[in-house]
Amino acid sequence: MPLCWTQTHDQARAGLPRDVLAASRAGQQLSFANMGDPRNGYRPRPRRDYRRPTDQVRPPAPVSEREEPLAPEDLPAPGPDQLDLFERDPVTESARRFGFGDPPSNRFAAQLDHHALDHAARHGWSSRQTRRTRITLRVLQARHRIQAPPVSASQLLELRAYGLPTRLALTMLADHGLLLQDRPPPLHAWFARQLAGLPEPMASELRTWFDVLHRGSTTPPRSRPRHDVTIRTRTQWAMPTLRAWAAAGHRSLREITREDVLAVLPAEGSARVKLGVALRSIFTTLKGHRVLFLNPMARMRIGNLERRVPMPIDTEPIRAVFDSPDPATAAITGLIAVHGLRPREVCALLLVDILDSRVMLPDRTILLAPATQARLTAWLTYRHHRWPGSINPHFLIHTKSATTLEQVRVPWLTAKLGMSASSLRRDRILAEVHAGGDARRLCDFFGVTISTAEHYASTLNHPDLDDSPTDAPASSSNRSPR
Numbered sequence: 001m002p003l004c005w006t007q008t009h010d011q012a013r014a015g016l017p018r019d020v021l022a023a024s025r026a027g028q029q030l031s032f033a034n035m036g037d038p039r040n041g042y043r044p045r046p047r048r049d050y051r052r053p054t055d056q057v058r059p060p061a062p063v064s065e066r067e068e069p070l071a072p073e074d075l076p077a078p079g080p081d082q083l084d085l086f087e088r089d090p091v092t093e094s095a096r097r098f099g100f101g102d103p104p105s106n107r108f109a110a111q112l113d114h115h116a117l118d119h120a121a122r123h124g125w126s127s128r129q130t131r132r133t134r135i136t137l138r139v140l141q142a143r144h145r146i147q148a149p150p151v152s153a154s155q156l157l158e159l160r161a162y163g164l165p166t167r168l169a170l171t172m173l174a175d176h177g178l179l180l181q182d183r184p185p186p187l188h189a190w191f192a193r194q195l196a197g198l199p200e201p202m203a204s205e206l207r208t209w210f211d212v213l214h215r216g217s218t219t220p221p222r223s224r225p226r227h228d229v230t231i232r233t234r235t236q237w238a239m240p241t242l243r244a245w246a247a248a249g250h251r252s253l254r255e256i257t258r259e260d261v262l263a264v265l266p267a268e269g270s271a272r273v274k275l276g277v278a279l280r281s282i283f284t285t286l287k288g289h290r291v292l293f294l295n296p297m298a299r300m301r302i303g304n305l306e307r308r309v310p311m312p313i314d315t316e317p318i319r320a321v322f323d324s325p326d327p328a329t330a331a332i333t334g335l336i337a338v339h340g341l342r343p344r345e346v347c348a349l350l351l352v353d354i355l356d357s358r359v360m361l362p363d364r365t366i367l368l369a370p371a372t373q374a375r376l377t378a379w380l381t382y383r384h385h386r387w388p389g390s391i392n393p394h395f396l397i398h399t400k401s402a403t404t405l406e407q408v409r410v411p412w413l414t415a416k417l418g419m420s421a422s423s424l425r426r427d428r429i430l431a432e433v434h435a436g437g438d439a440r441r442l443c444d445f446f447g448v449t450i451s452t453a454e455h456y457a458s459t460l461n462h463p464d465l466d467d468s469p470t471d472a473p474a475s476s477s478n479r480s481p482r
Contacts, residue, residue, distance in 0.1 A: 094135050103138055136156075150180035205252065272302055310429070310430055332416055336421055351393055439457055
């Protein structure tokens with residue numbers, strides 16, 4: 001590569017020989033052509049006349065000769081450094097390191113990047129979360145050559161193999177209507193694992209039952225879609241029996257007779273009811289959709305589930321979490337152990353639902369005790385300092401939900417408490433029963449039905465329960481304020 005003309009001219013003016021190797025040893029200084037032409041806007045600086053006293057440059061006196069050091073504004077200005085020709089973009093450079101190049105459409109890439117920055121500013125993302133999400137979006141477009149919306153969710157999830165985060169990118173794309181949800185629901189993958197090892201056509205028959213429960217049926221017999229928890233529960237109750245029938249040589253549910261069902265059905269108790277409910281759902285659904293000719297469980301009595309007697313829990317763990325230094329744990333304990341909120345009500349609680357020392361629930365209004373109010377205030381203070389930019393409307397948030405609009409889940413409450421959140425609520429209702437609360441008071445304060453209140457009241461004379469009331473983080477009068 002020839003030397004720049006300006007660099008060669010400077011060497012000639014200094015009387016130095018033209019040495020290409022010596023000039024290239026520290027790099028070559030390039031310049032644009034015709035930049036010194038006045039027609040291109042070049043204006044030379046006025047020459048300095050060193051005969052004038054004002055133009056004479058005098059170096060600062062040594063430190064030993066000065067009475068006081070020079071102020072920063074009196075120091076000579078440093079010379080300009082070498083400027084970059086192009087501005088460095090850390091997001092673009094980091095995305096190129098994955099080896100997929102640049103996105104095929106610069107316009108769509110700029111649009112997604114603008115959406116990511118806007119979403120990050122509104123939801124209070126950190127700078128690291130924003131930068132990594134922008135890198136994920138650029139790698140996604142470059143890898144799959146995406147030039148226009150929508151963006152496939154399955155393609156985005158493939159980037160997890162490269163260590164790239166996808167959760168916030170999925171949320172941002174869904175919020176702007178740019179996401180194509182083509183990934184199968186987790187329930188489908190779970191049910192496919194449950195059918196592993198079952199012979200055909202038994203597995204196909206069970207898939208038909210699953211489709212009817214999951215999507216519902218618009219043809220007679222019509223049915224509504226069941227909840228995922230219902231499908232999981234019935235499948236778990238029935239799978240041991242179905243695998244036993246498959247191991248015994250049955251390849252289809254058409255081969256199952258009434259005698260086969262009676263042989264595996266327990267005589268009594270909750271085990272009989274659980275297995276009976278699951279098998280009845282399978283055989284009745286398949287018979288109604290003409291997959292089976294006969295229903296072996298027709299007119300078979302299986303009984304009802306036995307209601308468990310609610311039992312109190314130890315008060316020491318409750319006191320420990322009620323006085324926990326973690327503001328979230330103390331607030332959760334106050335809402336459940338003092339005021340008896342359901343775990344799902346605590347998860348769905350909004351910031352606007354707590355007003356004037358009251359909790360506004362859809363079916364009731366609860367006056368907060370002073371101890372609970374203090375813990376809720378401490379949590380709100382911590383939340384404001386921990387996530388100042390979060391716009392999540394829910395009262396309880398954590399690190400992942402703070403950057404979205406999602407609510408926390410019951411397992412997170414259980415992990416915070418170190419015990420079952422439902423057991424803590426049952427302990428609170430038992431404490432109210434032993435403190436002398438009647439059925440009407442239980443219904444009004446806890447939002448339960450009459451049958452549930454009577455079930456808790458029946459524990460007063462239970463032999464396994466002590467006659468003394470269960471202690472709690474606060475007395476009964478403070479735990480159920482009026």
